[in-house]
Amino acid sequence: MQSIALDEVNLWLTGGIGFAAGLLGSMLGIGGGFFMVPLLTLALRLPIHIAIASSLVAIVVTSSTAAITYTKAGLTNIKLGMLLETVTVPGAIIGALVAVILAPTILSITFGVVLIYAAYSMIASRPRVADAILLKGNVAETDDAYIDILSRHEDCQCKRNISQITGCTINHVPQGLAASFMAGIFSGLLGIGGGTIKVPAMTLIMKLPIKIAIATSSFMVGITATAGALIYFYHGYIYPIIVAPLIIGAFLGAKLGSELTQRATGTLLRYTFAAVISIIAVLMLLQCTIQSQ
Amino acid sequence: MEAGDKERRLSNLVSLVLKLGISISVVLVGVSLILLIATGQGKATAIPPADQLVSRVLRLDPLAIITLGILIILLTPCLQVIVAAVNFIINREKLYLTISLTLLLFLTFSFILAFT
Numbered sequence: 001m002q003s004i005a006l007d008e009v010n011l012w013l014t015g016g017i018g019f020a021a022g023l024l025g026s027m028l029g030i031g032g033g034f035f036m037v038p039l040l041t042l043a044l045r046l047p048i049h050i051a052i053a054s055s056l057v058a059i060v061v062t063s064s065t066a067a068i069t070y071t072k073a074g075l076t077n078i079k080l081g082m083l084l085e086t087v088t089v090p091g092a093i094i095g096a097l098v099a100v101i102l103a104p105t106i107l108s109i110t111f112g113v114v115l116i117y118a119a120y121s122m123i124a125s126r127p128r129v130a131d132a133i134l135l136k137g138n139v140a141e142t143d144d145a146y147i148d149i150l151s152r153h154e155d156c157q158c159k160r161n162i163s164q165i166t167g168c169t170i171n172h173v174p175q176g177l178a179a180s181f182m183a184g185i186f187s188g189l190l191g192i193g194g195g196t197i198k199v200p201a202m203t204l205i206m207k208l209p210i211k212i213a214i215a216t217s218s219f220m221v222g223i224t225a226t227a228g229a230l231i232y233f234y235h236g237y238i239y240p241i242i243v244a245p246l247i248i249g250a251f252l253g254a255k256l257g258s259e260l261t262q263r264a265t266g267t268l269l270r271y272t273f274a275a276v277i278s279i280i281a282v283l284m285l286l287q288c289t290i291q292s293q
Numbered sequence: 294m295e296a297g298d299k300e301r302r303l304s305n306l307v308s309l310v311l312k313l314g315i316s317i318s319v320v321l322v323g324v325s326l327i328l329l330i331a332t333g334q335g336k337a338t339a340i341p342p343a344d345q346l347v348s349r350v351l352r353l354d355p356l357a358i359i360t361l362g363i364l365i366i367l368l369t370p371c372l373q374v375i376v377a378a379v380n381f382i383i384n385r386e387k388l389y390l391t392i393s394l395t396l397l398l399f400l401t402f403s404f405i406l407a408f409t
Contacts, residue, residue: 011330060366061319064311071308078303082377082392089399219307222370227400229367230407238340240359244326247366251319 009241013043015249018058022253024276026066027260031059031193031221032250034115034277038284041108046242048104052191053232054242056225058250059193063221065254070215077212081219083173084180088194088220089227091184096231099189108288111190115281118196119274176206180220188228193221196277303380307373314369321362329355343408371400 017039018032025032033055040051070076099107179201183194195217202213232238332355341349341357349357378393 011326057363057366060370061315064315064366064369068308068311068315071304071311074301074304076304076307078300078307078377079389079392082374082389082396086392086395086399089396089403093399093403219373222311223374223396223400226367226370227403230403233340233367233407234409236340238363240340240356240363241329243363244322244329244359247319247322247362248326251315 009245010044011245014040014242015245017043018246018249018251019253020249021055021058022062022065022250022255023257023260024253025059025062025193025195025250026218026254026257027272031055031063031195031225032253033059033187033190033192033225034111034196034280036246036250037111037191038280038287040242040246042283042287044242048107049100049232049235049237050239050242052099052107053229053237054239054246055191056187056229056232057238057243058246059191059225060222060229061247062250062254063193063195063218063225065251066258067215067218067222069258070218073215075212075215076219077208077216078219081216084176084198085220085223087177087181088184088187088198088224091181092188092194092224092227093184093231095185095188095190096228097188098185100231100235100237102189105288107190108284112281112285112288114186114190114196115277115284118200119278119281123271123274171207172205176201179205184224184227187221187224188231191228193217194224195221196273199273299380299384303377306376306380310373310376311369314365314372318362318365318369321365322359325355325358325362328353329359371397371404374400 017036021032021035021039024035033052036055036058037048037051040046040054041048044051046054067076071078179197180194183197183201186192186197187194195214198217198220199210199213202208202216203210206213208216229238340360340363341354346357346360350361374393374396378390378397381387381390381393
């Protein structure tokens with residue numbers, strides 16, 4: 001593998017990319033790979049395989065940092081996450097093994113297409129309608145709103161608590177497993193955590209409230225990214241001098257992002273997610289166009 | 294112990310493992326990165342060979358310590374699965390224990406592949 005000199009790497013820019021990815025990723029229940037990989041290839045001109053490998057390691061940091069907050073708040077469905085990961089991890093291993101033999105252009109085009117689909121999925125989703133209940137003058141018509149109200153009125157005599165919402169009945173598990181397997185493949189293939197597929201799958205197919213889906217996805221993404229990262233590790237695509245500033249930036253961004261998420265509404269998160277990844281999709285496809293000329 | 298208490302205990306344990314793993318690795322990586330910049334090493338290559346890693350860490354080679362930090366990051370999710378598995382053993386939840394062990398099998402396969 002090529003050597004990369006210390007003075008060839010813009011450490012502040014790399015750290016900044018990690019910070020932005022960590023911030024946005026933790027707020028949206030994704031690892032941030034959809035931001036990191038394009039920015040590492042566009043801004044730092046890194047070969048895409050090195051960008052993917054670096055992204056996967058940083059994703060473990062962003063998702064785990066976010067998962068600390070969500071898990072402690074009781075929003076993570078750990079059992080569901082573990083179940084879905086039994087298919088996501090093999091998918092990630094397969095995806096990574098395929099990626100190391102694919103041409104960079106094909107990876108970039110695949111990246112752009114998956115992003116467009118994920119953006120559409122989030123806009124098209126509808127919040128799950130729960131039993132309406134009067135809580136200190138607030139009427140919660142959806143589980144998302146219910147969670148928001150519960151987080152502001154911890155002492156209210158509520159019909160259900162957060163752990164009951166987190167452990168609510170899950171629908172369409174086989175379909176959720178299939179979607180998770182695909183998420184794993186794309187994770188290993190593209191250097192993403194798979195949350196952009198997992199979160200819509202959990203909200204649209206399995207009918208989870210979005211905050212539970214985001215929290216559970218954050219728990220899962222670290223495990224998925226680890227499996228893929230180890231394949232790239234074996235092939236020598238991980239460079240400590242690139243990964244190190246990315247990790248530091250991602251950690252700081254994720255810390256801030258997970259705190260800000262507690263104050264954001266489910267609807268705002270969903271539309272922010274769709275808007276941001278639409279922009280990234282355009283960037284990636286433009287990159288392919290430029291490279292092909 | 295009620296079901297809600299069991300879930301809460303598992304959540305707290307997993308959260309603690311994540312916090313420790315990520316904190317230790319980020320500190321190692323951060324300090325080593327500063328050392329690397331300060332010593333101004335010429336060519337920073339890819340990951341040091343596995344057979345040299347321990348000796349280079351003991352010699353406080355910044356690149357080797359960053360690599361150790363990266364390995365701890367990759368091990369942390371595995372530890373969270375182990376903690377969950379132990380919790381399922383204690384609570385006699387055979388289904389989820391089976392699920393956890395299956396997951397660990399896949400992750401172990403990845404680690405073996407990475408280091409062969």
